[in-house]
Every structure is written in C-alpha cells, then in structure tokens.
Amino acid sequence: MTSESRGEIVVVGGGVVGLTTALILAERGASVRVWTRDAVEATTSAVAGALWWPYRIEPVAAARAWALRSLEVYEDLVARAAPAGVRMVEGVLGETGLDEADGWLAGRVPGLRASTTDEYAGTGVRARLPLIDMPAHLPWLRERFVAAGGVIETRTVSSFAEVDAPVVVNCAGLAARGLVPDPSVRPVRGQLVVVENPGIDTWLVTTDAAGEHAYLFPQPGGLVLGGTSEEDAWSLEPDPATAEAIIRRCAALRPEIAGARVLEHRVGLRPTRPSVRLERDALPDGRLLVHNYGHGGAGVTVAWGCAEEAARLVSG
Numbered sequence: 531m532t533s534e535s536r537g538e539i540v541v542v543g544g545g546v547v548g549l550t551t552a553l554i555l556a557e558r559g560a561s562v563r564v565w566t567r568d569a570v571e572a573t574t575s576a577v578a579g580a581l582w583w584p585y586r587i588e589p590v591a592a593a594r595a596w597a598l599r600s601l602e603v604y605e606d607l608v609a610r611a612a613p614a615g616v617r618m619v620e621g622v623l624g625e626t627g628l629d630e631a632d633g634w635l636a637g638r639v640p641g642l643r644a645s646t647t648d649e650y651a652g653t654g655v656r657a658r659l660p661l662i663d664m665p666a667h668l669p670w671l672r673e674r675f676v677a678a679g680g681v682i683e684t685r686t687v688s689s690f691a692e693v694d695a696p697v698v699v700n701c702a703g704l705a706a707r708g709l710v711p712d713p714s715v716r717p718v719r720g721q722l723v724v725v726e727n728p729g730i731d732t733w734l735v736t737t738d739a740a741g742e743h744a745y746l747f748p749q750p751g752g753l754v755l756g757g758t759s760e761e762d763a764w765s766l767e768p769d770p771a772t773a774e775a776i777i778r779r780c781a782a783l784r785p786e787i788a789g790a791r792v793l794e795h796r797v798g799l800r801p802t803r804p805s806v807r808l809e810r811d812a813l814p815d816g817r818l819l820v821h822n823y824g825h826g827g828a829g830v831t832v833a834w835g836c837a838e839e840a841a842r843l844v845s846g
C-alpha cells in the first residue's frame with residue numbers, strides 16, 4: 531500500500547458495497563472506518579433476494595469481470611463452509627438462451643445447460659449459482675470487517691468534505707445522488723414478498739411478454755417472491771395490490787405458492803445509474819475520493835470485484 535492508503539480511510543456507506551470494500555482494505559492492513567447512516571439491516575442491500583447474476587448493469591464487460599471475481603469468492607465461501615449466508619443452488623433463468631449465457635460464462639458455471647420443458651415452459655438456462663441470504667451475509671461481512679480491526683460509526687454526512695480522513699471512499703448507493711452530487715443516480719423501486727416455503731428448493735427467474743418479472747428464491751427464512759422495477763419511485767411502503775400481483779404471478783409458475791402464508795413484505799430502492807461509477811476523484815482540498823456506487827439491481831453480484839477494484843484505486 532502507498533503512504534496515502536496507510537493513513538486512515540473512511541468508507542461512507544455500510545451496505546454490501548461499502549462493507550465489502552471496507553473489509554478488503556482492512557484485511558490489507560489499512561486503518562478503516564465505515565460511516566453509515568443506517569444499520570446494515572435497514573439498507574437496500576438487506577432487501578435483495580439475492581441471486582448472483584449481473585442483471586443489466588453497465589459497463590457490460592467490466593460488470594461481467596466483477597461478477598466472475600465475486601463468483602470465485604462466493605464459491606470459495608461455500609467450499610470452506612463459511613457462515614456467510616451463501617449457498618450454491620440450482621435454478622432456471624427464463625428468457626435466456628444458452629448461447630447468450632455460455633458466451634461469457636465460458637465454462638465458469640459447471641453443468642450450465644438449456645432448461646427442459648419440465649423445468650420451465652419457455653426458453654431458459656439451468657444453472658447452479660450463488661444464492662445469498664442477505665440477513666445472514668451482511669452481519670457476517672460486518673463481523674469480518676470488525677475482526678480485521680475495522681470500526682463502524684453511525685453517522686450521516688451531508689458532504690464528503692466533512693469526513694476527517696486523508697482518503698474517502700464513496701459507497702453511499704442512492705445517496706450519491708445528493709452527496710456527489712450525481713443526478714444520473716436514480717431509484718428503481720423493488721418490492722418483494724416472503725412466504726412460507728411450500729417445498730420449493732430451486733430458484734426461478736422469468737420475464738413475461740409485458741416485461742413483468744416473476745421470480746422465486748428459496749432462502750432459509752422463507753421463499754422470496756419478486757418482483758417489481760419502478761423507475762423514479764421513492765416510496766418504501768409496501769403496496770398491498772403490488773404484493774398480491776407478485777404472489778399471483780409466482781403462483782402461475784408454481785401453483786403451490788397460492789395458499790402460502792405471507793411472512794414479510796420488503797421494499798428497496800436500487801441505486802441505478804447509466805453505468806457503475808468506480809473511479810478516483812478529488813475533494814476540493816485535494817484529498818483522494820474514490821467512488822464505488824450505482825450498482826442498480828446487481829450490487830451483490832459484483833460486490834467483491836468492485837471492492838477489489840476500489841482498493842486498487844485507493845492504492846493509486
């Protein structure tokens with residue numbers, strides 16, 4: 531590490547992106563504090579489903595590389611039986627051709643094949659991918675960071691200039707819109723319903739002709755049903771009609787879902803940007819500011835690749 535990164539680093543934001551970035555920096559020997567407005571359980575990251583797949587984020591080639599690096603880390607956590615809330619689970623990605631998936635995954639996902647009509651009526655790809663249980667993963671990240679000497683402080687900044695450290699890393703997600711400021715960061719609202727699992731042990735992601743998504747992820751706390759994508763919608767209140775529609779669309783795929791007991795409603799605002807921002811910048815007084823935000827609907831998928839890149843940018 532350079533002299534710059536041997537000094538203290540403050541990471542603004544303690545969601546999956548901030549915590550992963552902070553722990554990589556701390557495990558490389560830097561002195562790191564995370565400043566977060568919210569407890570990790572109250573972040574967008576805690577809402578995610580979360581399946582490993584780089585859904586529509588730009589730049590495509592870089593996002594795939596960040597996703598593949600994260601895939602390695604998730605596979606390694608599973609191999610080591612780390613209590614990180616990560617499992618490799620089989621499922622079908624609907625409306626996706628094998629050529630499309632195989633082209634960039636190029637042998638990285640063993641057993642990748644076209645789905646059979648028994649598995650899914652439309653065109654789909656069957657794969658074994660990381661499924662991350664965020665209520666377990668986020669506290670695990672936090673504990674690993676603290677074990678590496680990191681410190682988490684509940685603080686809300688109104689400007690990065692307030693931060694008392696020679697290096698600032700911006701992992702504020704949607705809040706980067708006001709803090710940077712960067713009006714190109716916009717919310718894409720997502721609502722989910724968690725139901726008692728009626729015995730489903732594979733995941734399924736589909737898109738209908740109208741572009742509506744229906745997906746189901748079997749997690750330890752229940753079957754997570756999704757989902758919605760509403761651009762520029764800021765409400766964090768679950769909408770009952772939307773919840774009913776989600777259940778109806780998922781029950782059309784797996785009829786046993788229709789009568790399942792509802793356990794929880796979740797809403798989150800995806801921090802969406804035309805392209806992820808991962809680059810060096812400077813505060814008005816010349817201090818280093820590294821940006822790592824704008825991961826839209828794929829922050830969990832690319833977290834480790836982006837965190838390593840951010841750590842490289844801190845080192846110069």
Ligand SMILES: Cc1cc2nc3c(=O)[nH]c(=O)nc-3n(C[C@H](O)[C@H](O)[C@H](O)COP(=O)(O)OP(=O)(O)OC[C@H]3O[C@@H](n4cnc5c(N)ncnc54)[C@H](O)[C@@H]3O)c2cc1C
Pocket residue numbers: 542543544545546547548565566567568569573574575576577578579580581582583685686687688701702703704705709719720721722757797798799800801823824825826827828829830831832
């Ligand atoms: C319904 C839904 C489903 C999703 N499913 C998936 C999926 O299956 N797979 C996938 O990869 N991704 C998924 N995502 C996307 C994923 O959740 C996001 O990309 C990811 O959580 C972004 O992480 P983040 O750390 O950048 O942001 P956040 O989790 O929003 O964290 C931002 C942090 O910044 C802090 N902060 C904000 N303002 C300030 C301030 N002024 N001062 C100090 N701190 C501040 C917050 O407190 C928080 O700690 C989903 C999202 C939603 C909503």
